[in-house]
Amino acid sequence: MIAVQITKRLGDFSLNVQFEAPRGVTALFGRSGSGKTSVINAIAGLLRPDTGQITVAGRRLTDMPVHMRNLGYVFQDERLFPHLTVAQNLSYGGDHDAARVIDLLGLAPLLDRRPPALSGGEKSRVALGRALMSNPAILLLDEPLAALDAQRKAEILPYLEQLRDDMAIPMIYVSHDVAEVARLANTLVVLDAGHVVRAGPVEVVLADPAVAPFVGLRGAGAVLQATVAGYDVQDGLTHVTFDAGRLALSGRVGRIGGALRVHIPAQDVILAKSAPTQISARNILPVTVRTLTPAANGGVMVGLQAGSSTLLARITQASLREMAIAEGQEIFAIVKASVMSAAGD
Amino acid sequence: MMWQAVFLSLKVSAVATVCALPFAIWIAYILARKRFRGHGLLNGLVHLPLVLPPVVTGYLLLVLFGKQGAIGAPLYAAFGVSFAFQWTGAALAAAIMGFPLMVRAIRLGFEAVDVGLEAAAGTLGANRARVFRTVTLPLATPAILAGAVLGFAKALGEFGATITFVAAIPGQTQTIPSAIYGLLQVPGEESGVIVLVSISIGLAMGALIASEWLARRMAAR
Numbered sequence: 001m002i003a004v005q006i007t008k009r010l011g012d013f014s015l016n017v018q019f020e021a022p023r024g025v026t027a028l029f030g031r032s033g034s035g036k037t038s039v040i041n042a043i044a045g046l047l048r049p050d051t052g053q054i055t056v057a058g059r060r061l062t063d064m065p066v067h068m069r070n071l072g073y074v075f076q077d078e079r080l081f082p083h084l085t086v087a088q089n090l091s092y093g094g095d096h097d098a099a100r101v102i103d104l105l106g107l108a109p110l111l112d113r114r115p116p117a118l119s120g121g122e123k124s125r126v127a128l129g130r131a132l133m134s135n136p137a138i139l140l141l142d143e144p145l146a147a148l149d150a151q152r153k154a155e156i157l158p159y160l161e162q163l164r165d166d167m168a169i170p171m172i173y174v175s176h177d178v179a180e181v182a183r184l185a186n187t188l189v190v191l192d193a194g195h196v197v198r199a200g201p202v203e204v205v206l207a208d209p210a211v212a213p214f215v216g217l218r219g220a221g222a223v224l225q226a227t228v229a230g231y232d233v234q235d236g237l238t239h240v241t242f243d244a245g246r247l248a249l250s251g252r253v254g255r256i257g258g259a260l261r262v263h264i265p266a267q268d269v270i271l272a273k274s275a276p277t278q279i280s281a282r283n284i285l286p287v288t289v290r291t292l293t294p295a296a297n298g299g300v301m302v303g304l305q306a307g308s309s310t311l312l313a314r315i316t317q318a319s320l321r322e323m324a325i326a327e328g329q330e331i332f333a334i335v336k337a338s339v340m341s342a343a344g345d
Numbered sequence: 346m347m348w349q350a351v352f353l354s355l356k357v358s359a360v361a362t363v364c365a366l367p368f369a370i371w372i373a374y375i376l377a378r379k380r381f382r383g384h385g386l387l388n389g390l391v392h393l394p395l396v397l398p399p400v401v402t403g404y405l406l407l408v409l410f411g412k413q414g415a416i417g418a419p420l421y422a423a424f425g426v427s428f429a430f431q432w433t434g435a436a437l438a439a440a441i442m443g444f445p446l447m448v449r450a451i452r453l454g455f456e457a458v459d460v461g462l463e464a465a466a467g468t469l470g471a472n473r474a475r476v477f478r479t480v481t482l483p484l485a486t487p488a489i490l491a492g493a494v495l496g497f498a499k500a501l502g503e504f505g506a507t508i509t510f511v512a513a514i515p516g517q518t519q520t521i522p523s524a525i526y527g528l529l530q531v532p533g534e535e536s537g538v539i540v541l542v543s544i545s546i547g548l549a550m551g552a553l554i555a556s557e558w559l560a561r562r563m564a565a566r
Contacts, residue, residue: 046464066467079465083483092479093469134469 002026002138002170006042006052015039015049019199021187024164025171027202029181030191030214036174037076039191040140043172044073056138056170072131076142076174078123080115086126087111093134104159105129120147125156132163139163139171145180153180160184161343178219182206182263183343190214203261207310209293209301212266220301221265222311226342228254237282237337244307248282250338260342266301268339269313272332273323282337287311289329292320304333347537349516350524351544357432357520358500361439362447362493369447369492374481376448377455394506395445403509406438410510434511435518439500446499447492454488455481487560494556498549521545 001022008015015035019026028036041047043054045066054061061069072093080089086107091098102108105125115123124147131139141160145153161184163169175181181188181202188205190197192214198205203223205211212220224247226240231252238249240260247262254260275284290310291303300320304311311333315325325331376388394402410417410428420426428434458481466476482489504522507513513523525541528534 044464044468046468065472066464067470067472069468070470071468073465073468075461075465077461079459079461081462081466081480092466092471130469140468 001055001057002172003053003055004039004043006039006049006054008038008042008047008049010038013194015042015194017189017191017194017196019187019189019196021170021172021189023168023170024186025160025173025184026187026189027181027185028172028174028189028191029176029178030197033193034191035194036191037142038194040073040142040172040174043138044071044140045069059137070135070137071140072134072136072138073140074124074127074131074142074144076144076146078115078127080118080123080126080130082115084114085111086113086115086118089115089126090130090133092130096133096135098133101129101132105156121149121152124148125152128156136169139169141171141173143174143176145175145177157183157343178206178215178221179263179341181219182223182261182341203310206263207303207312209291209295209303209312212293212301212312212314213296217267217296217314218265220267220312220314221263221269222309224262224264224309224311226260226262228256228258228260230256238342240342242307242309244309245285247285247335247340248337249340249342253342262340262342264311264335264340266312266314268335269311270334271302271313271315271319271323271325272334275332276334279334280336281334283333283335285311285333285335287331287333289325289327289331292325292327304331306333347524347541350519350521350541353432353435353516353518354501354520355548357435357439358497360433361436361443361500362497364436365440365444365447365496366489366493369444369451369496370482370489373448373451373492374455374477377452391448392445394442399442399503399505400509402441403438403506406434406441406506406510410434410437428511430511430514430518432517435503435507435520436500438506438510439503440496442503442506443496443499447496450492450495451485451489454485454492457488458484486563490556490559490563494552497552501545501548501552 003020005018015038017035017039028039030036038047042049045064105128107125107129110118110122110126124144128144145156164171173184185202188202189199190205190211197214198208198211203225207222224242226242226247229239229241231238236251238251238253240247240249240262285306287304287306289302290305293301295301295314298317299314300317302313302315304313313333372391409415412421412427412429417428428437462480463476466480502522507520508523511518513519513527521541525538528537
């Protein structure tokens with residue numbers, strides 16, 4: 001349980017942030033300059049709030065000196081000690097679970113090297129390893145995967161998921177990548193100009209049309225809780241069920257019977273008044289129009305209800321007008337199998 | 346007499362450098378990292394020996410650290426330590442004169458250390474003392490070496506304050522510069538002057554090369 005309630009004036013910028021995260025991963029989301037790093041620095045003790053309280057797992061951190069807070073901070077700029085070897089960097093804060101951390105992050109070949117001789121991705125992995133080996137009560141991650149290529153990302157994300165699930169280390173995660181957030185986070189805090197726009201469970205916050213402008217065109221979209229029903233090996237599809245029906249996803253994800261989180265980008269959802277036939281898209285869901293919210297660039301964010309789940313679709317004002325879509329109507333949402341991203345919960 | 350002056354100079358400069366270095370590191374760290382009332386005053390005070398005529402500094406040392414001096418008298422009464430007309434006095438004068446040069450070089454080194462690295466060490470559980478010992482100090486080491494070499498070279502060459510404070514007693518306070526000056530007053534001693542001048546140049550070059558070598562070794566480690 002993390003509870004943050006702080007205010008801080010920094011010149012013209014004023015930070016006034018309050019949120020609670022029950023467990024697991026809390027993602028801080030927002031444009032650059034929205035105060036994400038300030039919040040994480042306040043938790044770490046590197047920024048002294050003017051007023052407020054920070055509590056992590058029942059420990060009040062607010063007036064504790066940095067070195068007593070027992071946290072692992074993975075900085076965006078890594079901040080490895082250039083005069084120490086990778087091995088010395090890793091053990092600077094402790095030797096907790098060293099063998100496993102070194103193995104999982106693939107650090108063994110790097111141990112005798114010095115940070116200036118490492119690539120960006122290697123630095124990120126060493127920084128993450130160094131934080132983990134200090135056996136922190138909370139992990140603060142400031143865009144830890146930003147410098148990694150897709151392959152390394154795909155390798156490290158499951159490790160972060162494992163940390164979240166097995167070791168129950170609470171994490172505060174700053175990221176610009178909605179797919180990453182949808183995959184990792186339990187709680188999403190959207191920040192804008194030093195204030196919290198929305199905070200809550202990631203499914204609820206991402207399905208809120210009011211949040212869409214802050215998440216960006218690519219990222220806006222709902223997250224569904226689903227269960228893997230089976231694989232279609234020949235066609236390369238994964239079939240999942242959720243409370244209002246079935247979905248087909250490209251590729252093989254999760255394990256049969258396992259829980260999945262499926263992120264459906266709003267801009268990739270097509271709306272139709274009647275169920276189309278002879279269409280290449282694999283998923284046609286009957287939905288009810290619940291909300292209509294004006295979006296940026298002349299668009300409209302349409303909130304749709306499918307069972308107890310919420311979907312978002314972003315369409316143009318022109319389509320809305322010509323189709324005469326109104327709240328309460330029963331229509332169809334069409335989603336291609338390839339546009340959704342999913343990960344085990 | 347010539348070699349006596351060389352050995353005395355080395356002893357005086359080494360003692361002056363070693364004794365002044367911890368204070369120089371301390372003051373340089375405070376000037377580089379702390380903001381407080383009197384920051385400018387402290388900075389000015391440290392630099393005073395650099396801009397004052399050395400004879401004035403020597404005179405002030407005489408007044409303060411002489412047998413009847415404001416600091417010298419109680420020091421002698423309490424510990425039996427005396428600076429006046431002793432090699433220790435020459436070392437004190439050399440340390441005071443070299444101090445601003447040491448502080449300047451070391452301060453630049455501390456200012457170049459990324460405070461973000463110190464913050465990172467703090468998040469990993471290191472208290473201030475450990476952060477200083479394991480991060481700040483090692484990263485500033487090349488600058489500290491440079492400061493020590495500058496201080497040592499300044500101590501070797503110190504003349505005005507030394508001769509004013511402790512005169513030039515052969516075997517006691519006559520360092521290389523005052524020996525050269527002394528020899529120049531005597532006709533027919535040019536050969537001795539040339540030897541001492543050559544030794545001075547050699548020592549200065551040696552100190553520079555040694556510090557370069559040390560800095561390289563630190564960087565490669």
